[in-house]
Amino acid sequence: MPSAPFPLPDDHKQSAAPSHAPYESYVEHLLAVLGRHPERPAVATQDGTSVLAGRLRDSILQVAAGLTALGIRRGQTVTLLTGNRPEALAVRYAANLLGARVVFLSHGQATAVHAAILDSTGTALLVLDPELRTAAAALLRTTGVPLVRTLGPTGDNEDAFGGNLMKDAAHHRPRPLRGRAHPKDDWCIRHTGGTTGIPKGIRMAHGPYRDLLIRSAAALSPDERPRLLACTPLAHMAGILTDIALLAGGSVVMHDSFDPARVLAALSEERITDLWLLPALLYDLLDHPHLAETDTSTLRRIVYGGTPVASSRLAQAQAAFGPVLHGSYGQTEAGCITELLPGEHGRVRDAAEAAPHGSSRVSVGRPAAGVRIEIRDPAGHVLPTGATGEIHVRTPMMMSGYWRRPELTAEVLNDGWIRTGDIGHQDAEDYLYLVGRVQETVIVVGGHIYPADVEDVLFTHPGIAQCAVFGVPDGQGTEQLHVAVVPASAGQPVSLPHDVREFIIQRRGAMYTPTAVHLVDHIPLTGVGKPDKNRLREVLGLTGEAAGSGVRGTGVTSP
Template sequence: MSITDRTFRTYVEENLDALSSNPAREALVHQGRRVTAGEFRALVHRMARALRAQGVERGATVTLLSGNLPETLAARYAANLIGARVNHLYNKLSAESQAHIVRDVETRALIVDPRFADRAAEVTELAPVPDVLVLGPAKVGTDLLELAAGQSDEPFASLARPDDVSTIRHTGGTTGHPKGICTTFEQARWFHGVLAEQPEFERRQLVCTTLAHAAGALADNTLYSGGTIVLLDDFDPETVLAAIARERITDMFLLPPLLYQLMDHPSARHTDTSSLRMVTYGGCQASPARIADAVRMFGPVLLQGYGQNEAGGISVLTPEDHDPDRPDRLRSAGKVLPDVEVAIRDESGRDLPAGEHGEVCVRSAMIMKGYWKQPELTAEVLRDGWLHTGDIGFLDDEGYLTIVDRIKDMIVVVGGHVYTTELEDVLNSHPQVLQSAVFGVRDAHRMEQVHAVVVRVPGSTVDGRQLREKVRQERGAMYEPARITFVDALPLTDAGKPDKKELRRQAEQEVGAAG
């Protein structure tokens, strides 16, 4: 081991140090259970020893099948302390998809939330693993908490090295061969440092989306800054509003569709949300009209973060930039982060000037190590140190980055390209529209047709003819949807994004039936 390796400190060690500075403070809250910083820190060290005793070593894979429990965070920290890589499954994937991932990442130990014991049995029948460890008593596996209780809570010296893989996050595709994004301990620590600006208030973060997504990284930062994490099992707008008022929440992360649900809930106008200091949103495109509504409702507390699992953080739109009278600015993803380089390039790799649309390419210390066991795909997106994001966007003269579409979602029609987010912006700006999703569907002649699925304001009467007329006036006939479907709510992925794959599948079935 080199001198650099011996002196390297992971994000886990830095967080455990922060927890030890005030062990009596409240660190985590879940269903009325309040865990102090000292209790959580002790649990991490005990768990690390228990995992080692079970044969989990540096470089092994620990997979989590767990909800938002304090023990879920502790298990991730413990595994990373050993130098094991952690893969956190999305809970709403099918058992077959979960089993594929468990097998693919060579899982040494599956750590299970007792509430998912039945699913764990299904998964391990399809993909057997050496150890199933449960966060409490259950009818499958071995109780990891019982094993940990018999271990010492003395500090466990980290075995991780900077270039070891700390996390494997899967993205894209719930069937077939999803992409496993590998991030090293060095990159995790660098990203941790980017987030670690100390706020001028005591942070109380509400986690109401899965810890497997962005909320987990923000939770790490909250613990590091001396704050408290309040864990909810899932997103429910009424429960979230009640928790904000009861726990005096200052921070939370929401994907835009969930933010809209929160704003539209009948209780929102009567709930005390004055404690909020930072509402971070991101993960998919947001509607400028709806974000302006959110600023009016919650005040100047919104912050948009744009990034990818492959690239880490890329840009931020600060609360100061959230001007309800500047929809063009709200449409942007903000300014590029310090120490991150962004280039907009055409298909030949040529850098494009300000204002021109092209692929967003990124270079920074946060870029992934590569895709797990997919060297060809890694070489395709990582070229000469630059990550090709697959997003289409542009930089303006002031340095603000705007994302207009995913390359794969752009609709090729007669006469040009339809950028789905631009059409969604037009539809969402209608006062009787809450939300929309736009996608392409091929007709019998293999030509792409523009389809739109729209959620209306309850009780409104806007119809397809009126929306098409608005689109023609503002964007031209090329952008006019061939079909507009009205629904009560958009289907969402496990992370909370509009599920365009499912919408496209439904539309293709309807087109096929009609043909």
Template sequence: MHAAQPPFRSYAEQILDHLNDAPEREVLLHGERRVSAGEFRALVHRLARALKERGLGRGTTVSLLGGNLPEVIAVRYAAHLLGCRVNHLYNKLSAEAQVAIVRDVETRALIVDPRYADRAAEVTAQAPVASVLTLGPAPAGEDLLAAAAGLSDEPVPGEARPDDVCTIRHTGGTTGHPKGICTTFDQVSDIRALQGEHVRRQLVCTTVAHVGGMFTDLTLGAGGSVVLQEDFDPAAVLAAVERERVTDLFLLPPLLYRLMDHPDAATTDTSSLRSLVYGGCQASPARLADAVRRFGPVLLQFYGQSEVGGISMLMPDQHDPERRPELLRTAGQVLPHVEVEIRDESGRALPRGEHGEICVRSPHIMQGYWKQPELTAEVLRDGWLHTGDVGLLNDEGFLTVVDRLKDMIIVVGGHVYTSELEDLLNSHPRVLQSAVFGVRDADRMEQVHAVVVAGPDGGVGEAELRELVRRERGAMYEPASITLADALPLTEAGKPDKAELRRAAAKRYALASA
């Protein structure tokens, strides 16, 4: 006779259970504010009651617009307690993109950080919603915090079911129909992944609408505390690491470079760091070696996608610039319970060492794209997620991500993999960072372009870099243009904004041919 399965408890319920263990413990730090576990837990339950009184629950969508505030995290947990779908808008997206997303996900309530009240009014003027709720006084909308203040903080029973959609996270969304990735409550129910030997003090300096929110959840679920900063500022991050004895930090590679290049990095005490996780876009092996020398053996690379979750990791002891420098070019080894195949255009699995599309099978694969069955069927076939990344597996099982399929540049004579050219440019001692991308010229031929950020001493010229490329990679890889810049434009998520770089290069083409 089989034992009865325990009732399903969502990630939010599990986190709230942990918060009840030591209610006096500080769990969220934001500026001068210190929020205890008991205060935060009480706020979540009051907010859940206020949302329920306003007709929100299973089958309804809540959209959030706000910064890295404790209240923004609390209201997400409250909505998920009730089984709501939650869509967290990137606050730096254009109003046009936010309008499209709010309308697309059938938003019942837009919950707003008062600092974004003007943007919320602009969005709802074009995409009306049933309720606008604000996390504090604001010119328009109902103050949800005030409404919740008089309600009971007794535990609210969780109403989410394993197969209910938990989050709808959008990628892109700047043009056309937004692409919303649907993840179920069951797929985000395991919050134990980051429980380890040390008590975590996680610094979150990227938006909680994306990976910052994931690390917040995992840290609170592991009994740790989170230091919240509104945005990335290298001086502020370094100061917080020293002051708050931060143990854990997540950064995208461009932000990691800015952190270690800041003048304060040489004098700041970062000895409390136990894990500096990076990922989200390609990283330069040369710059990773610099980071290991600056921060010690604490780097951990995480490769994954919103559609499939984690795929592989390069662990701290595998970041060894002296003994195994070649591993810094890889994304590490495939995670347990994840299967990876490298496939050609026909779907045939390729042998080790050959380039092809990275395809993944995992328990964490998305349910699908919101209301886009054709696009879902295109990337999700027979249980395998086609990532759109080009890569290879070596004989030791290390996965190397070579490029995005859409970023791979087809030129006369073959393919140019942008990450390979970026790695080469970044290996120059006076180059801090680079971005390589393709643009079609007036004859519709794709041309290679590069934007390079030089070090503070400068002294690197286009001719020198061209010679490096010709010598190491040959004429096929030589860019049609190499532009020097003070910094690379970044997307909302902190990745190099190659779409913006392409637009700028295309505009130069148009002016040149006019």
């Protein structure tokens, strides 16, 4: 869900380069910033390695020369299967400088999915992380990419992975290079985090992305130098935040994965100012025993989004971290749609807690600069304020379309508007409220249920730390409602499942009675950090055509 993580100026319309001037991509702007103060630290890694700004700049230019020597040209595809490493950044920037598009492979996807993406995107070069040798070897057995290179030494079998790209690049001089990208070229094809089938490829153009980064960096005060902790994959929001932080003259601390203890330690030891988290990861920080002793005084922004957040947990976060929370709602197809600034959190939280039926719905904020929102019915008619329907948007960061899927592009992108697939409504002050996803609606006897409605209620239960609500076909044309909960304490009484059922019924009504309540140790997440409800169904044995039939009462299961 790419978004605008820092405050943006009111004028957020895409700017066009003057016709007499050559187009400069975001990479050229970044190279200029890195060259102004080459001795300042730019990137630090979890093991304590530090990369100076001048060294990062030189590395980008050297890799660009190395890619050119390999035959990489504008319009080709460079695909990366890597972790959070400075070398991966250098390769991405170098490829974009040459006008090549970049594709990221998610660690959580199967080898067959990776192979299909490589084939679909016509990958000219596959770049592999030496720490992912097992996954890389499996992938190379199933696909025939023209060129393969690694980001570092792989031991005795280095030749099996095509050689070390960074070692070869070091032989080139870091000569200045004029970028070859055009504004409408793809800088990236970002694939959806789907857990079934082949993910959709979303084309993202250079021009809008450059404008987003430059405007976001410029919106910071001149003396502010953000220090970002990137503890989620650089292929997603952490990568966008990294670009903005570096363009603003700041620095980035990279962790190879999210670990709440390590994140809390880094907040104080590394004097972190900026952090991006999905709500589930924010909850992990709030529940960690080290939080109370962690110095978070340098934090300026915790940007959260990706899934709805519960008001009770939002209140905990405000108490723990102070007025630094920045809510963001968006989609890869549309970019940032709405923002909820720190000063607005108290208002929307209080409104949510005062809502009837024990709802804890929290607004995702108001339209970001340059964004228009319409709520429409299934026939496409615009609905009045307060009515619930599908959210349609126009934004400065809209995708160019789905990669090689014109029919799907026409379904989602029509007349300059994106169909988000999200259900919601706006109030009289333009605050947007999400109800659920069109595709996740659970059709039960008596009506339609949006899982987010039930999850909102569950998060107000004192015995629940995390939860996920999903439907399972019953073989009769309707579905059964299933609830998975992580108890707030390992010593929760056995009566918790029964309590959960009654809690839902009292606050939502009999139609919302779950067929089963599953006690689980954790909620599995997709590769991009969202609750993986398909995985939950698999682990709980609920994936058959009529997997829910015959299951009655309260189930107590742990994956």
